[in-house]
Amino acid sequence: MPYCPYDRTPLQPGFVFCPQCGRSVSQAQPAAAPPSVAMFEGSVLWEHAHYPSAEDALVRGILRLKARPGAPVHVGGGHLVMVLDVSGSMNTSDKYPLMRQALRLMLENLHESLCLTVVIFSSRSEILCEALPGVQARRMADRLIERMDRSPLLFGSTHISPGLELAHGAMTRFARRHPGALQRLYALTDGQLHDAHVACTLTQRFMALGVEFNSYGFGRDFALHSMREIMGACMGGAVKHLRHLADIRETFVWLVQTAASVVAPQASLGLSLHPEALLGDVFCHRPVLTRWTPSEYPGMRYPVGSLEANRAYEWAFEIRLPEDTVPGAFEVGRMAVDFELQGCANHQSWALEVPLVDADEPGPVDEYVTRVFASLEELRDQSPEANLAALDARIDIALLEGRDASYIENMRSVAEHLRDGGHLDELDDEMTRGAYATCCTCASVIQGNLPDELRDALNSGRP
Amino acid sequence: MGCGVTAQRARVEEDRMRRRMDAFWRPGLYDVLCKLKGKELGGWRVESLLAAGGQGVVMRVRRQALVGVMKMPLVGYDRPVSFGSRQVRRLRQGLEREARMLALHSGTLLPGLIELATGENPLLEGRSARLQGSERFLVMEAVEGLALDAACVSCSPDGHRMARWAGELLGFVHRLRSQQHFYTDFKPNNIIVGPDGGLSLVDAGGIHVLGQDNMVEVTPGFGQVPEVLEAGVLEALSLMALGRAFYAALSGRMLYEGVAIDASALSNADDAWRGWVLGLSCGELKTVEEARAALPM
Numbered sequence: 001m002p003y004c005p006y007d008r009t010p011l012q013p014g015f016v017f018c019p020q021c022g023r024s025v026s027q028a029q030p031a032a033a034p035p036s037v038a039m040f041e042g043s044v045l046w047e048h049a050h051y052p053s054a055e056d057a058l059v060r061g062i063l064r065l066k067a068r069p070g071a072p073v074h075v076g077g078g079h080l081v082m083v084l085d086v087s088g089s090m091n092t093s094d095k096y097p098l099m100r101q102a103l104r105l106m107l108e109n110l111h112e113s114l115c116l117t118v119v120i121f122s123s124r125s126e127i128l129c130e131a132l133p134g135v136q137a138r139r140m141a142d143r144l145i146e147r148m149d150r151s152p153l154l155f156g157s158t159h160i161s162p163g164l165e166l167a168h169g170a171m172t173r174f175a176r177r178h179p180g181a182l183q184r185l186y187a188l189t190d191g192q193l194h195d196a197h198v199a200c201t202l203t204q205r206f207m208a209l210g211v212e213f214n215s216y217g218f219g220r221d222f223a224l225h226s227m228r229e230i231m232g233a234c235m236g237g238a239v240k241h242l243r244h245l246a247d248i249r250e251t252f253v254w255l256v257q258t259a260a261s262v263v264a265p266q267a268s269l270g271l272s273l274h275p276e277a278l279l280g281d282v283f284c285h286r287p288v289l290t291r292w293t294p295s296e297y298p299g300m301r302y303p304v305g306s307l308e309a310n311r312a313y314e315w316a317f318e319i320r321l322p323e324d325t326v327p328g329a330f331e332v333g334r335m336a337v338d339f340e341l342q343g344c345a346n347h348q349s350w351a352l353e354v355p356l357v358d359a360d361e362p363g364p365v366d367e368y369v370t371r372v373f374a375s376l377e378e379l380r381d382q383s384p385e386a387n388l389a390a391l392d393a394r395i396d397i398a399l400l401e402g403r404d405a406s407y408i409e410n411m412r413s414v415a416e417h418l419r420d421g422g423h424l425d426e427l428d429d430e431m432t433r434g435a436y437a438t439c440c441t442c443a444s445v446i447q448g449n450l451p452d453e454l455r456d457a458l459n460s461g462r463p
Numbered sequence: 464m465g466c467g468v469t470a471q472r473a474r475v476e477e478d479r480m481r482r483r484m485d486a487f488w489r490p491g492l493y494d495v496l497c498k499l500k501g502k503e504l505g506g507w508r509v510e511s512l513l514a515a516g517g518q519g520v521v522m523r524v525r526r527q528a529l530v531g532v533m534k535m536p537l538v539g540y541d542r543p544v545s546f547g548s549r550q551v552r553r554l555r556q557g558l559e560r561e562a563r564m565l566a567l568h569s570g571t572l573l574p575g576l577i578e579l580a581t582g583e584n585p586l587l588e589g590r591s592a593r594l595q596g597s598e599r600f601l602v603m604e605a606v607e608g609l610a611l612d613a614a615c616v617s618c619s620p621d622g623h624r625m626a627r628w629a630g631e632l633l634g635f636v637h638r639l640r641s642q643q644h645f646y647t648d649f650k651p652n653n654i655i656v657g658p659d660g661g662l663s664l665v666d667a668g669g670i671h672v673l674g675q676d677n678m679v680e681v682t683p684g685f686g687q688v689p690e691v692l693e694a695g696v697l698e699a700l701s702l703m704a705l706g707r708a709f710y711a712a713l714s715g716r717m718l719y720e721g722v723a724i725d726a727s728a729l730s731n732a733d734d735a736w737r738g739w740v741l742g743l744s745c746g747e748l749k750t751v752e753e754a755r756a757a758l759p760m
Binding site: 055056057058276278279280281294318319320322323380381 | 489542543544545547548593
């Protein structure tokens with residue numbers, strides 16, 4: 001049995017961090033062989049079945065990517081940081097108890113390769129645990145929950161910035177000990193923030209650390225716009241809406257599962273183009289709507305965070321073709337994913353082959369691609385028309401993806417209001433938040449992807 | 464697109480243009496267009512931006528002592544991927560056509576054509592070689608004055624003066640009709656009232672040539688694209704747009720689809736004049752002769 005090189009603690013196979021001292025022991029393990037097969041299955045969807053040749057047509061496409069079944073998972077470990085709101089608005093018969101249950105589930109099911117930091121915040125902040133390895137988390141779950149229950153911070157006012165400061169400190173220390181390790185920060189809030197402007201000053205520091213930063217809006221009242229501003233251009237950047245409070249349990253377990261299923265840590269998406277082609281904006285459609293403009297990313301390399309095994313990714317792009325093209329498959333460029341796995345650089349690319357024919361007009365439309373672009377348009381056009389078209393497209397896509405019915409209904413109500421000539425400002429905040437926050441993965445979908453024992457644990461309320 | 468402006472008002476016009484572009488186009492496009500200021504385009508130096516919209520950017524330009532108004536194609540220069548060479552060529556053809564119309568109808572209410580210059584468009588830098596070096600710059604006589612709606616606000620014209628303006632515009636429609644041409648894009652911004660009270664029309668792109676053109680230039684709120692392209696239909700459309708231009712100038716309201724004509728919006732006008740504008744706006748007066756006969760003098 002291998003031992004921790006620092007304190008000689010026996011290590012179970014697959015351990016990346018010492019359960020005793022928390023230090024990385026991955027160097028002690030032989031580096032895994034680089035994957036011999038392509039890690040991802042990718043396909044390019046074009047908006048039209050074909051395009052006219054000999055013309056600088058605008059082509060819009062989507063690269064859809066998914067890890068191949070059995071793709072090797074990143075074993076280099078990772079760090080999850082939860083910044084949890086325990087302010088007065090959480091003091092209800094359901095919110096705090098559900099969050100408490102979810103945290104317990106998270107602690108008890110933390111994967112061995114992961115470490116967990118938990119920060120709670122209200123008027124002040126406190127670290128419940130810092131970079132706690134998976135094995136210890138299980139052992140300490142009761143103690144940590146009890147510590148949270150007895151915290152003098154419970155149910156004060158809502159100031160997130162001290163909590164984010166503590167999270168940043170923990171992540172900085174972790175990055176020093178484990179350079180290049182995956183780090184994900186999740187902030188959960190259920191009310192309006194009193195210090196959003198202060199918290200925004202931390203954005204650059206999180207970006208410099210290269211961490212992924214997402215947040216959850218818990219229940220009806222959450223600070224959608226403030227959280228978006230606080231996350232800024234950090235990787236991730238989604239404000240996900242936990243509209244059904246009980247879903248927090250599945251969601252927290254899912255965070256652990258997905259963080260332990262990373263196949264491409266800190267990946268980047270790259271584009272190389274035909275010299276006479278002109279690139280427009282590049283977007284991430286799934287998992288989180290993001291826009292990358294040509295002026296912000298002249299090198300055509302986009303940070304896409306860590307890619308997981310069970311998630312589908314979609315990146316949309318628009319290219320103006322060169323004028324002198326002939327009928328046939330025209331390779332306008334290549335799209336590539338680059339990442340480092342077990343110390344080995346990985347690169348996989350896909351040709352962007354545009355079908356060209358001798359015709360005046362483009363061929364039949366792929367409705368899905370058109371809808372995706374309509375939904376993305378609101379990232380660069382805030383006109384009421386673009387807003388409504390985007391909402392309609394998002395409704396269609398949500399139906400196609402089988403999203404939560406109440407989320408779709410919410411979007412429909414907002415769309416109806418806009419169609420009648422109304423303005424977003426006239427709607428109550430709850431409705432606009434519900435329509436414009438990111439929809440969480442459905443609890444039923446999560447359950448369908450969990451191991452049996454974990455599913456049973458969730459359904460029985462306790463593992 | 465109104466381009467009548469004095470040099471002194473250039474800054475005011477630019478501020479207005481920025482606001483309009485931010486609201487109706489895209490924030491950022493105006494800043495890109497501003498790069499044209501001080502540049503030489505087709506041998507003319509750009510002094511200020513006057514307007515943008517539809518298909519053209521309009522600028523005040525100078526060549527030595529000669530001052531003119533230049534129009535060049537407007538595309539999404541701020542997002543180069545958004546326009547293709549087909550679109551640019553179509554806009555260039557539109558300018559060539561407009562130049563022909565100005566030449567053909569010189570001596571009317573339209574400004575005189577100075578030249579249709581060709582040259583480099585600096586905003587197309589980086590685009591295909593085929594697009595470069597062949598931009599069209601339509602240069603016209605500068606028209607001084609205020610758009611019709613602004614003129615109505617600033618000088619509150621009486622019925623007599625309004626009738627004189629209407630008579631001039633009907634004369635223009637009549638003259639065009641004799642050549643099977645129809646001006647279908649009347650709107651306050653296209654009708655300029657000069658300091659001497661005379662009228663000018665500033666957009667020759669609104670002329671439809673029967674039998675040659677298969678598109679009709681109309682602005683929402685002033686007319687609708689007709690289903691058939693016949694002389695009678697086009698004449699009626701032209702007169703309706705003219706009536707609605709007066710209605711908009713006097714009331715500040717535009718008759719978009721579904722918006723009913725409201726006689727009370729013209730309460731400041733005398734009864735005879737109001738009746739004429741309403742009759743024209745709702746399409747009751749379908750020929751120049753009918754419109755002239757009904758015009759209160």
